[in-house]
Amino acid sequence: MALSKKITRSLMFAAFGVALATPFAARGQDTGAHVNGLTGNVEAGKQDYRRWCVGCHGKEGNGEGENAPYVDPRPRDFTEALFRWRSTPTGTLPTDQDLYDTITRGVVDTLMPTWRPLTPQTRVDLVAYIKTFSPKWQTQKAGTPITIPPEPPQTIDSVLHGRQLFDQMQCWKCHGPEGRGDGPSAITLTDDKGEPIRPYNFHDGTRFRCGETNQDLYKIFMTGLDGSPMPSFADSLKPQDAWDLVHFLRTLQPYVQSESRTVWLDYVKTHQGQIKPIGAESAGQ
Amino acid sequence: MRTKFFILLAVFGLASSAMLVTAARPAGGTITGKVTFTGTPPKMKPIDMSKEPYCQKLHNPPIKTQDVEAGPGDTLEDAVVFISAGDQGSSSASTPVRYDQKGCQYIPHVAVMMVDQPLQIYNDDPNAHNIHPLPKVNAEWNKSQPPGAPPIDTKWDKPEFISVKCNIHPWMHGYFVVLKTSHYGVTGADGTFTIKDVPPGKYTLTAWQEHMGTQTQEVTVSGGAATANFTFKAMPY
Numbered sequence: 001m002a003l004s005k006k007i008t009r010s011l012m013f014a015a016f017g018v019a020l021a022t023p024f025a026a027r028g029q030d031t032g033a034h035v036n037g038l039t040g041n042v043e044a045g046k047q048d049y050r051r052w053c054v055g056c057h058g059k060e061g062n063g064e065g066e067n068a069p070y071v072d073p074r075p076r077d078f079t080e081a082l083f084r085w086r087s088t089p090t091g092t093l094p095t096d097q098d099l100y101d102t103i104t105r106g107v108v109d110t111l112m113p114t115w116r117p118l119t120p121q122t123r124v125d126l127v128a129y130i131k132t133f134s135p136k137w138q139t140q141k142a143g144t145p146i147t148i149p150p151e152p153p154q155t156i157d158s159v160l161h162g163r164q165l166f167d168q169m170q171c172w173k174c175h176g177p178e179g180r181g182d183g184p185s186a187i188t189l190t191d192d193k194g195e196p197i198r199p200y201n202f203h204d205g206t207r208f209r210c211g212e213t214n215q216d217l218y219k220i221f222m223t224g225l226d227g228s229p230m231p232s233f234a235d236s237l238k239p240q241d242a243w244d245l246v247h248f249l250r251t252l253q254p255y256v257q258s259e260s261r262t263v264w265l266d267y268v269k270t271h272q273g274q275i276k277p278i279g280a281e282s283a284g285q
Numbered sequence: 286m287r288t289k290f291f292i293l294l295a296v297f298g299l300a301s302s303a304m305l306v307t308a309a310r311p312a313g314g315t316i317t318g319k320v321t322f323t324g325t326p327p328k329m330k331p332i333d334m335s336k337e338p339y340c341q342k343l344h345n346p347p348i349k350t351q352d353v354e355a356g357p358g359d360t361l362e363d364a365v366v367f368i369s370a371g372d373q374g375s376s377s378a379s380t381p382v383r384y385d386q387k388g389c390q391y392i393p394h395v396a397v398m399m400v401d402q403p404l405q406i407y408n409d410d411p412n413a414h415n416i417h418p419l420p421k422v423n424a425e426w427n428k429s430q431p432p433g434a435p436p437i438d439t440k441w442d443k444p445e446f447i448s449v450k451c452n453i454h455p456w457m458h459g460y461f462v463v464l465k466t467s468h469y470g471v472t473g474a475d476g477t478f479t480i481k482d483v484p485p486g487k488y489t490l491t492a493w494q495e496h497m498g499t500q501t502q503e504v505t506v507s508g509g510a511a512t513a514n515f516t517f518k519a520m521p522y
Contacts, residue, residue, distance in 0.1 A: 136424075173413065184336045229415070230427070232427060236431050
């Protein structure tokens, strides 16, 4: 009698243990996504992925979908967990919000459309599912988003300092002295997969692949575009410098209305012949 | 008598610790050997640095690519030989490994370090470089280092052979070899390597060369010296 009681009790304990452990185990495997109070569902994400994304990104998430051979630039390979458009420092995983934003925004100049027509819940589900393709999501945490201080006024001093930085940091080696994406190193650039890749041409483009605001531009060079040749300048630029560089870069965009470009054009009018071309010092070496 | 021996050992340990990553272990043996190849290796091509006039002027005649650094007698330089199995424990290394970008070249071409050992990357050139390691297991990053910038302090937390490149200067190519063990040797210009302070025991040695791949062999260290030679089969492409 005592024995059977003992067995019953231990069985009860075991059952209780299993009941207790199951949600934890599930949580351990759950790579889930959380954006704006919504929680992504991996299973639902899988269904939506198989409907909307699989054609290019492939069943395995490796960017080798049926259409992939005809897609240039190539669809992202999710198995590497390497993402260009992040708010987090280079070498870290993006936040759920970053992935959600990319899905929502789409990628300008590529075959990745905006997925704004999908409900927010569906987009979060997709984020959750995308995170199942690489084990890195289990072993690493997403990076901490960089802090972007408030933008200072767009003055000519800021623009000129930014221009000096563009020269010093040798952005022109790839982006060209005039920001046309035709610098001396431009032609040899490849992404991590060895595919040729072009540096951004500021003259043509009005939008960036990661967005269109000054904050987005700030983020590009302070986080780097992982998987591409674009490095992070976070170690070499102070936040104030970074804003100056943003202001200068805006002067290179004829199709984007900006205060920076207005003050720059006024400056150019009154300083004809006094502006040193970018990259001149290095050429004279 | 015994005390004297230990004092001697301690002195030896102190003297050699400057050269070694870890302090000497008592009664350590030494593994030496040579890494060679048979067949025809690919031809190393002269590097055109005309895109970076400063670096081009430094190298006259131009330096060659370093995928296979063959020496006289078909020896291989910059091959890494390490204990891949049977290691009886390695203490972690705290001496930083220095990696230089000088004359648009990585020096050393292959930098070996232990897991979590500090790595310092310097830019000694008057032009900007971007350091872009391409790991698969560790986290990939890509940082710009303009002239005069402070060294980049970093480390790797998992063992891996990591290819490193500079996107601005596509010819710049090197390797970070991250190992779990402190028992490793890198072959010099004559193809020889030395692994010091190996306690007696049976080990698996692995030799790695960036173009030829890896080879393993068993080696037994019994107090004194042991020898292990590796021969890779070279293909011309």
